[in-house]
Amino acid sequence: MVRAVRDRFDGRAPSYDGSAMHQGLARAVAEFADLVGVTTVLDVATGTGLVLRALRDLPGGPALRLAGVDVSAGMLGVARATLPDATLTQADARRLPVADRSVDLLTCVTGLHLIPDTARVVEEWVRVLRPGGRVLTATFAELDPSRHHRELAPGAAPPYPVVHDPFRTPEALGETVAASGLRVLRHAAWTDGYDRVLIAELGVGDGGRGRRPTASAH
Template identity: 50%
Template structure:
């Protein structure tokens, strides 16, 4: 049985599943992340908290000839049902980001876009991401620096936990992930920090 924080997240996003893709900002952010990561040919990619698979779908469109192995995990079955309809070739799993059901050294790239502030246990999620990454693998996060309160239902203190490189680095640091590069994506009043991290050892 799911613990209460995860159950609440599941119920919330199951209810949003059919309308989530109507967000132009989230679609644009997925395209930005796909443009930023530039995976190599044949890369195994895991999108954590994938939702409706927007990042995976953007990667599939951007890199149609790279034979990417696309996987996603999310706590919401409803969101994943949409993802399966939109990208049937991806491997999609209902599960907890803090307990990834994948073998060690399974992926070349792990992404997590606009979701860190939703996760109850970011430290363990980061450890799990580092565990499943192969040697030389990369993790990419996208976190809100500023957000439009009209679009997102008012100020969100959880987003403020990850609204700078320093804050994200503190959250990910114990896992061994270290910053490589970053840029800021802007969409109206939203600003999202997109950052790449590698394991230090």
């Protein structure tokens, strides 16, 4: 499956940043992020680095130490051209090339439905988070199939499993990550008028920081 995902996104790399949906969601995730006390960010399934770029463009963003991992060399090639100071590595999300307790904020945006072995992935998140660290996820609550089918050849389906149900709602996401000790601290709904996306902040307990109120849908 990893090879199939890699090959698919290698092919999409040249045009990926042309998607208004991808750009808008990256900005929404960055604006949702609580960056108090954050110096180190790791973006898992970073693709072309849209989320890292959106975080960099926030006030205080240039001071962040940014890193990203992805299985697609093509996507990372685009990311490197726009994020020359970030550490970008081709790697499997189930085996992050990152030291224990070294990350303040970990992001994973529209990637969970493509990564096999969710439990292993989430265990890696917990391993690399510093005490009080947070995870931000963005997962499809509902997507417009007609638009996503147009990204493929006519009549073609993705050549790999796509699993959305464990991440569609805050309750489902909470159940999916509970065994790792993570829980959903706050969440918001985002839409571009077609797809609906759940943006969620996860932490162990309350993450050791003051918890902001749960955000409302927008």
